[in-house]
Amino acid sequence: MFDLQFSQSEYLADLKTALLHEFDALYQKHHDQGIYAFALVLDGLLVAQYTTVSTKKSLLTEVENKYQYLSEEDMWNVEKWQYRAQTNQGVSSFSRSMSEYFQHTRLSFTSVHSKDRFNQNALNFYVQGMEDVKDIILDKYDLLADKITFMVHLPNDPQVAIRSLERLNPPSSNLFEAIANLKSTVITQGKTRFKLSQVDKDILTDLGQSLEIEPYDDMQIAQQAYLLSLEPYFLETSPYIQNLINDIAAMEEGYLVMTKQEIQNRMKQFNF
Structure with a gap:
């Protein structure tokens, strides 16, 4: 290989x-x-x-x-x-x-x-x-x-x-x-604003709604992000969306890299 x-x-x-x-x-x-x-x-x-x-x-x-x-x-x-x-x-x-x-x-x-x-x-x-x-x-x-x-x-x-x-x-x-x-x-x-496809917007909408579910479960959010990255259509999304989802799913020494606030701050840049 x-x-x-x-x-x-x-x-x-x-x-x-x-x-x-x-x-x-x-x-x-x-x-x-x-x-x-x-x-x-x-x-x-x-x-x-x-x-x-x-x-x-x-x-x-x-x-x-x-x-x-x-x-x-x-x-x-x-x-x-x-x-x-x-x-x-x-x-x-x-x-x-x-x-x-x-x-x-x-x-x-x-x-x-x-x-x-x-x-x-x-x-x-x-x-x-x-x-x-x-x-x-x-x-x-x-x-x-x-x-x-x-x-x-x-x-x-x-x-x-x-x-x-x-x-x-x-x-x-x-x-x-x-x-x-x-x-x-x-x-x-x-x-200029990021040019987002409808798929990009749907992903951000779903992510935003998931972040508001109480009680907040960071591992569940990371798992959803990981599963999303496996979807065939994922590679057709904006590279900026791909980077965000991959970062949400990433872990460092057993801990998630991104907090809820950090995810929300990253999402604000898209202004969709």
Whole structure:
């Protein structure tokens, strides 16, 4: 079974092979369009989903169709990039060996600290893989490090992309522009309400009602949170909702990590 703790070097080699395979395929198809960035995209469980490139030719000009091209504001919006790798031996194949391990490990967390440590190790693993293949890619295709930008992208968490950009790339106008764009996204997110689906709202409503049941039973609340995290639809909820539920279910040395007041304070940030 995949295990970052005991087999990182083995799986790092597999990740590098997958990344190189996908970049090769993307480069062969789009190199004449001016590739300016290459990204590895993760999902909410930190399982690698796909790689993607964006090109200068895909950027919108005044005379072009806005539905076919990227606007300047979306130049660093990875989820809107047009070109994704579609190979049978790339990241998706590699990730199948990781998914079960990641899911099992997350469900076995006993504290917020252990969850955070696991997440950080996983992110470092991906960034290390990108760092190792970057030099190979630059040499193989005779590319300049300041002309193509490498990054790891996690939806709804621009800080992950920012940290990966800073580690993977030398100073350049591309790098500074990407970081500035993503930092503005962080600021904007801080000023706007969380966008919640109906499922997210239902979860918060049920949680709020459970907190008001007397007498208050913190272990019962934690058990409900744990069972909720096992539901198939849980991974489709907002990452912020997932973090809240996982933290409620977490324990540290036999004690629950979050008190009733702390849960209520966390819920207030959603303003639903």
